[in-house]
Amino acid sequence: MNEMTPPKEERSEALKGLGCSRKRVEDARFTQGKGNYIDDIKLPGMLFGDFVRSPYPHAYVKSINADKALEVPGVLAVITAKDLEPLNLHWMPTLAGDKQMVLADGKVLFQGQEVAFVVATDRYAAADGVELVEVEYEELPPLVDPFKAEIEGAPILREDIAEEKEGAHGPRRHPNHIFTWEAGDKDATESVLDSADVVAEEMVYYHRTHPCPLETCGSVASMDKVNGKLTLYGTFQAPHAVRTVASLISGIAEHNIRVISPDIGGGFGNKVGVYPGYVCSIVASIVTGKPVKWIEDRIENLTATAFARDYWMKGKISATKEGKITGLWCHTTADHGAFDACADPTKFPAGFMNICTGSYDIPTAYLAVDGIYTNKAPGGVAYRCSFRVTEAAYFIERMIEVLAIKLGMDAAELRRINFIKKEQFPYQSALGWEYDSGDYHTAWDKALDAVNYKALRKEQAERLEDFKAGKTRKLMGIGLTHFTEIVGAGPVKNCDILGLGMFDSCEIRIHPTGSAIARLGTISQGQGHATTFAQILASEIGISADDITLEEGDTDTAPYGLGTYGSRSTPVAGAATAMAGRKIRAKAQMIAAYLLEVHDGDVEWDIDRFVVKGAPERFKTMKEIAFAAYNQAIPGIEPGLEAVSYYDPPNMTYPFGAYICVMDIDVDTGTTEIRQFYALDDCGTRINPMIIEGQVHGGLTEALAIAMGQEIAYDEMGNVKTGSLMDFFIPTMWETPNYQTDHTTTPSPHHPIGAKGVGESPNVGGVPAFSNAVHDAFRAFGLTQSHMPHDHWRIWQTANKLGLHD
Amino acid sequence: MxxxxxxxxxxxxxxxxxxxxxxxxxxxxxxxxxxxxxxxxxxxxxxxxxxxxLQQIAELKGIIIEGQSVTIGAMTTQHELIADEGLAKVAPIMTEAALQIADPQVRYMGTIGGNVANGDPGNDMPGLMQLLDANYTLAGPNGTRTVKARDFYEAAYFTAREEEEILTSITFNSPVGGYAYEKQKRKIGDYATAAAGVLITKDGGTCSHASVALTNLADTPIYCEEAVSILTGSDLGAEAIEAATIAAVNASDPGEDNRGPIEFKKHAAKIVIRRALERAIERA
CATH class of the missing domain: 3.30.43.10 (Uridine Diphospho-n-acetylenolpyruvylglucosamine Reductase, domain 2)
Structure with missing residues (x-):
């Protein structure tokens, strides 16, 4: 007989499975400085590459003279587009169906563009070489304003495709026009707007910003000329996709390429794209036969690798007199920079911007997005959000506020009467999505109660009176947001990147002594996968999370997957993990039945073991089953206990949340103080509440940065104004407010464990909450819309224009 | 980089x-x-x-307080200024201002000498030295000389220091009365959007001595003479504060940068000057 069976609760707790605030297993190495990031990779004989970059936003490159650079001791080569051309690597495909110069091919299209790659024995020599490369430019007029891209006489940026009338996403009407993407019913929406009681109209601008991860982008390429194998270490959020794309571009067979993402110090979308540095390090390694490292500095990261947002969203929203929304119209002008290098699923050139009906039951809607080339850095990545979902959430949450002003209604009440009702799920949106689940009214009421919304409005009214009476110079704003995300791309039928279906995977091996290793197609960049995915498995297979090693990021060992971004890891790879666990359990059940000498159907699962039905004293633990799986001949069953699952989700998941920000604003200095920030998230089943809270804190702080000061700004000549952390706002502890987190739980009906993903919610919901608070403070003085970021001078300017300084 | x-x-x-x-x-x-x-x-x-x-040069370090006179070696760090209890007693405005410079990590390395000698209009100490009417000691191949802080700054990054000279120390008389250093900045670690320092000494109901100086509101630090003459001898009432504030704003000449346009900076200047005046008067 077996040992005494501990109580269920005790056994369940010992697993550290779903719902356990288990400490992050990654942190031991991170907090001791023992992480292994790209710049920690040092290979014998490794060389360094550094870029000559364009000082001009738009210019012809007349000549490049590397003679002086090549005289610098240690400089081995200066690679230009001419050198790459015979290999057909002077341009490369982008993830958005466009192509991008690897090195300037006759012209440069943005400040900071890669012009030449200097390879040297150390990074000091490489930097000295960069200084001495002489490039002759002929300046061209820059195109900075996307609204001037198609006017007569506008400079033509992409001369390479100027004559092409058809792009990757349909017809092009002008050489500077990339695509027009539409969703919904234009005619029906315009007719609803024409006959509506009330229509509110605004231009909502979500400014250009940057994910700015703590670690910048980099790679180390090592071509072994003896065996023909290329090993590529890099800051890749999708290592398998990089392997496939590298194989397709270079012609190196895929089995001869090994891509390794080591520890990644934050990605936030910045590390999804393919950058010239990666290609150049590979080429340099092939040419020299030595490993070559390339890593960006902070200025290069901010000015050359992928930006985010830059959407000008013209909106119209209509409603009945009572405030029931009848229609939504949006025309977006999307500034994509010099190349269309957005990282979106191929069929969605504007990402999931068509989630812009938000949390509301809007019967009729239309969306059009125009992608435009400008002389700015390429990118357009999803900065801690699913593709363009943050833009969509900001748009609808501003439009709701604008409509509330037009109707003279309370914005909380306007939201409430328009929410999709619990019983309407699954809900078919007017712009084409099927929302899987939600309970918005419960979340909203809980949030309003938690902050005592009525009392806040009363206090705000009193403050306003005091302000008008000259007793204070501070206004109070209450920023409301109810956001709905669409994450977990995604169903392969809808979602692919360059033809690669967006499933994900998990492979599990149970060791004979009852511990395990699991490998996934995703890659953590700080999310804590090694902690949380082990928890999913622990609950599925009854082995403690502490006894499960989790590995990602090495394409030679991990199963194929599309990587980590767009909150897809838990919805897709997390589901694969659960499904693989269930395969393990199915085999374990047969083994247990054999060992217990009963039929398969006569045993049942009990936390960490199989028990004979009706005879709880007869059982086999997973530990015993694992040992037997390897060491006992069982008729009809193969030895071993392994499983692999490739999961193609039937739908996206739709996390949601209710955020409320209370802010004091000094109208004279434009300074702000966030008094309270309440964040309720519903991400379905909660895997690790501590990690969720950490994610929410981090995401809200990024949202604070974006809303209140962070931007990539260009002057009218196309020069980057915010290329260092002096001007690009990253909040410190000092600027970061206290956050109050909360939750409701509405499990996803189609996800194996009901989880939806949460890492990006706070960025998506946080930005409109902060911004709405600023706007709300000035609502009494007639402000309907102003542009982010709400830094001191812009807030001051708002107050000034409203006559509050007179 | x-x-x-x-x-x-x-x-x-x-x-x-x-x-x-x-x-x-x-x-x-x-x-x-x-x-x-x-x-x-x-x-x-x-x-x-x-x-x-210069960090190996012992004679460039340390704070010497002798009666009214305060001498600070050029290589004294901002952190050392903050930590010095003697200095906090005789010139608390130094502590107040140093705490508003950058962040603790920077203050462990950043020195008062580097801060004043570089001629960067964003630095806080040059403005403070205007306020305190400090003297800088410069050592060169031909010996040492003293230059008044108020005569030192010529333009951004251009100062009265000759190429072969080293700024070795700073000397000022400990201020008496009320003081304040007000700084508006975008975030910790940033230079001032606008900053103002004020010293006020009262004799009965009258202002017997005043000093007003500004940081990062022109390409050099500004000593506001007109504001000082308005305040000196006044009753420090609302009218005097308003007039002095306007005079100080008029002495500023900010440029546009990422912190905002000129108009905003002048407005921010007005606010920080007024707040510094009010706080200094309250403390006087």
Missing amino acids: IPAAFEYHRPDSIDDAIKIISEHGDEARVIAGGHSLIPMMKLRMADLSHLVD
Whole structure:
């Protein structure tokens, strides 16, 4: 007989499975400085590459003279587009169906563009070489304003495709026009707007910003000329996709390429794209036969690798007199920079911007997005959000506020009467999505109660009176947001990147002594996968999370997957993990039945073991089953206990949340103080509440940065104004407010464990909450819309224009 | 962000340091905390062949308080200023202002000498030195000389210091009465959007002595003479505060940058000046 069976609760707790605030297993190495990031990779004989970059936003490159650079001791080569051309690597495909110069091919299209790659024995020599490369430019007029891209006489940026009338996403009407993407019913929406009681109209601008991860982008390429194998270490959020794309571009067979993402110090979308540095390090390694490292500095990261947002969203929203929304119209002008290098699923050139009906039951809607080339850095990545979902959430949450002003209604009440009702799920949106689940009214009421919304409005009214009476110079704003995300791309039928279906995977091996290793197609960049995915498995297979090693990021060992971004890891790879666990359990059940000498159907699962039905004293633990799986001949069953699952989700998941920000604003200095920030998230089943809270804190702080000061700004000549952390706002502890987190739980009906993903919610919901608070403070003085970021001078300017300084 | 090659010198006396810079002329630069120079070198905007590190020179460090006179060695760090209890007693405005400079990590390295000598309009200490009417001691191949802080700044990064001179110490008389240093900035670590320092001494109901100075509101720090003359002898009432504020704003000449347009900066200046005045008067 077996040992005494501990109580269920005790056994369940010992697993550290779903719902356990288990400490992050990654942190031991991170907090001791023992992480292994790209710049920690040092290979014998490794060389360094550094870029000559364009000082001009738009210019012809007349000549490049590397003679002086090549005289610098240690400089081995200066690679230009001419050198790459015979290999057909002077341009490369982008993830958005466009192509991008690897090195300037006759012209440069943005400040900071890669012009030449200097390879040297150390990074000091490489930097000295960069200084001495002489490039002759002929300046061209820059195109900075996307609204001037198609006017007569506008400079033509992409001369390479100027004559092409058809792009990757349909017809092009002008050489500077990339695509027009539409969703919904234009005619029906315009007719609803024409006959509506009330229509509110605004231009909502979500400014250009940057994910700015703590670690910048980099790679180390090592071509072994003896065996023909290329090993590529890099800051890749999708290592398998990089392997496939590298194989397709270079012609190196895929089995001869090994891509390794080591520890990644934050990605936030910045590390999804393919950058010239990666290609150049590979080429340099092939040419020299030595490993070559390339890593960006902070200025290069901010000015050359992928930006985010830059959407000008013209909106119209209509409603009945009572405030029931009848229609939504949006025309977006999307500034994509010099190349269309957005990282979106191929069929969605504007990402999931068509989630812009938000949390509301809007019967009729239309969306059009125009992608435009400008002389700015390429990118357009999803900065801690699913593709363009943050833009969509900001748009609808501003439009709701604008409509509330037009109707003279309370914005909380306007939201409430328009929410999709619990019983309407699954809900078919007017712009084409099927929302899987939600309970918005419960979340909203809980949030309003938690902050005592009525009392806040009363206090705000009193403050306003005091302000008008000259007793204070501070206004109070209450920023409301109810956001709905669409994450977990995604169903392969809808979602692919360059033809690669967006499933994900998990492979599990149970060791004979009852511990395990699991490998996934995703890659953590700080999310804590090694902690949380082990928890999913622990609950599925009854082995403690502490006894499960989790590995990602090495394409030679991990199963194929599309990587980590767009909150897809838990919805897709997390589901694969659960499904693989269930395969393990199915085999374990047969083994247990054999060992217990009963039929398969006569045993049942009990936390960490199989028990004979009706005879709880007869059982086999997973530990015993694992040992037997390897060491006992069982008729009809193969030895071993392994499983692999490739999961193609039937739908996206739709996390949601209710955020409320209370802010004091000094109208004279434009300074702000966030008094309270309440964040309720519903991400379905909660895997690790501590990690969720950490994610929410981090995401809200990024949202604070974006809303209140962070931007990539260009002057009218196309020069980057915010290329260092002096001007690009990253909040410190000092600027970061206290956050109050909360939750409701509405499990996803189609996800194996009901989880939806949460890492990006706070960025998506946080930005409109902060911004709405600023706007709300000035609502009494007639402000309907102003542009982010709400830094001191812009807030001051708002107050000034409203006559509050007179 | 990698500097060009340079030769590194680490003299242990002022004389040796001067010898090195005299020898190499404009190819040599002294380095104190390095927070301005090193980024410039990394950006290859500062072109130098010889870097003369002053941190080994003991005579450049320390705070000496003798009666009314306060002398601070150029290599004294901002952190040391904050930590010095004697200085907090005789010149609490130094502590108040130093706490508003950058962040603790920067203050462990950043020195008062580097802060005042570099001529960067964003630095806080030059404005404070206007306020305190400090004297700078400069040592060069021909001996030492003293320059008033109010005569030192000529334009952004241009000062009365000769190329072969080292700023060795700062001297001022400990202020009496009320004081305040008000700084508006975008975030911790940033330079001022607008900053103002005020000193007020009262004799009965009348202002017997005043000083007003501004930081980062022109390409040099500003001592506001007109505001001072309005305040001196006044009753420090609302009217005097308003007039002095306007006079100080008029003395400013801010430029547009990422912190905002000129109009905003003038408005922010007005607010910080008024707040500094009110707080200094309250403390007087």
